[in-house]
Amino acid sequence: MLIRREKMFYPAGLIVPALVVFTLFTIVPVLMSLFYSFTDWNIMRMENPEFRGLLNYQRLFSDPIFLRSLGNTLLFAFSTTFLKTVIGLMLAIILIKKVPGNGIFRTLFYLPCVLSTTVVGVLYKAILASNGLLNNGLNSIGLSFLTFDWLSTYATAITSTIFIESWMWAGFNMIIFIAGLQAIPSDYYEAAEMEGAGKVNTFFNITIPLLVPAFTVVITLCITGGLRVFDLIYVLTNGGPGFDTQVMNTFAFRAFGQGLLGESSAASIVLAFVVVTISFILNNKLKSSEVEA
Template structure:
């Protein structure tokens, strides 16, 4: 731990911290304060126009809106499916690649590649794949399943599910790398001792790997919740919120209200709700983790 012995050391620390503090304040704290202020006002975003105090009317308006309630439903669906599939799939891949089999570096790179690209680029790629004349329908036609061909992104029953699938596909590599790093920190002696006691691969996985990766798994879940709540570019690139607003998330509604319709008050209110959901998710995850540690 760094020990600060005199005023000169304090000044040195402050000088190094100042740029980061200024950047964080400019791009995080100030916009957050502004969003909180605009969420209780009516303003059209035009400089010089009147800003009227509205109290909690913007929050009442958005929670009475069927579009916002549907967006919340889509968001929670995105979070649930992401958490259920991301971490377990990533953990299985990490365990498989941790065996150091021939070519494991190539496979690790292959699974991590989708994470390197921006979600907007991933969304555009899958937009073309899901098109009526895209790769998926072409493949279904070739293998004789033409009855299953569909306009995936404009069909009300498949549009949101398609976005959720792409979000899961794009994120598995990221969580795999985190879990793989955690796996390398588990001593081999533990596995060797378990093998001597007659433990098989399944028992080793559930009795050694999962318990010793518990903290890393919770970190992955927390990051996954935050990321799923804030998904924007993927939806915007694939459907733009359509068809008929059925794939909207709170983030896309925020964009539309604030920048399309110039309802800065309602857009800011949606932003505050997103923030509160993120805080609630973080708090719930930390409480569950603390309770599990206490029980251990």
Template structure:
């Protein structure tokens, strides 16, 4: 029992700050709790029916799924590319690893404020485009509804690609050198070595990175809030900014119901993706 007694303080904090709020959230989503009522009344699934009838939530869900797809693909692609480069005999590779990893330990709000300066009409990005003769491509990156969501995705990929890189590097470094040397002796070029030896053996690292980036991007809030707050209009409205707006309006039960829906969607997508990726690991 001695180790269990040491776990009790941790379990108490975990239960108070996570388990209880989660369970109470399920309950409050079944009430009419809002700032305009003096008492809370149980209304069953009424909040969920209102959510399904709300067209603006569908729009937020669509933006969230598009954002999650972009971030998951490019974050892992860039992270894998950096890992492959920085596990070769590149001069100063340890310094480069540190530089690329550094953004993920910074506050997301700080990253958002930095990119808001970069994306301004007179910001660094547009000035660079004009300098290289691509002035026709300049735009208000965060004020243009057609590109704002993609601009935010780029900021998130830039921040967390280094984290994916670190996991891929760890996976590459545990690959037995004998397998790589044998492949080289057999005449495999670098691309074949990556495709048939390194990438299959990186399957566990790939699974971890995909699941983490998928969950993180589905829960996105800070970077969107810092850059656009869901604007222009509702062009970058994601589920968490939608929930934030509902709580700001005092519609606590409605916002909690939306949060429960987000929790269930993330759970379903994540478990299904994990199932597919685990099966892929076995097949490889």
């Protein structure tokens, strides 16, 4: 009906302020970086960058530290997405029931993402240091043989950052999953119970498919956030030991620090490309399973 008339009541002009701010302060800087990534823009010569074609990109892909950071970024993003999703879902399934202290637990599990990454980084440095809280605790309960200098090796350092990131954001996903679970009509479960379906069966055949929209949101936010990780790595390991835990965003910042603004821009453009590609593929996958459900 009256579609034309109705549209007058949703003037496209109301999108314009958002469009302008977003374009000026998010898109334009990226386009500038895209342009500069083909130049030799340097902090010591900011006014007159010269065109140099794909040289910055060629350099990136022949730099072992950059390749390493690419690998770390993927490892970090996928493993944190997995952990955050699984832990978030588990917590949601427990907390959807009337467990005593329900509200307090929800509040507590969400709390870490209220804290800034700087705060979390400083806290966990104090916990994971060789003379930190974790080792002191292990010593005091007679598990001295388990003490370790957690941030000193690649394996333990990257694992620590993955766990801390998951610790921070699992509660956020928990809230989304709780919202998703609450939206499932209870008659589905009643019907399943009538048909004598077991708990496991119900979970995989009813709960999971109906949660697909929630999964889409969770996974999109997790994967884009994980690929763009910066603060946590910067505060906790600063890419160390050596360059072992360097990720793409810290790599771009490192190039920036050396004054190589063109190369830094190229690195962030590659990162944006990776994020777009991966989230596009994932989104298509998730969207298609949404249709089936």
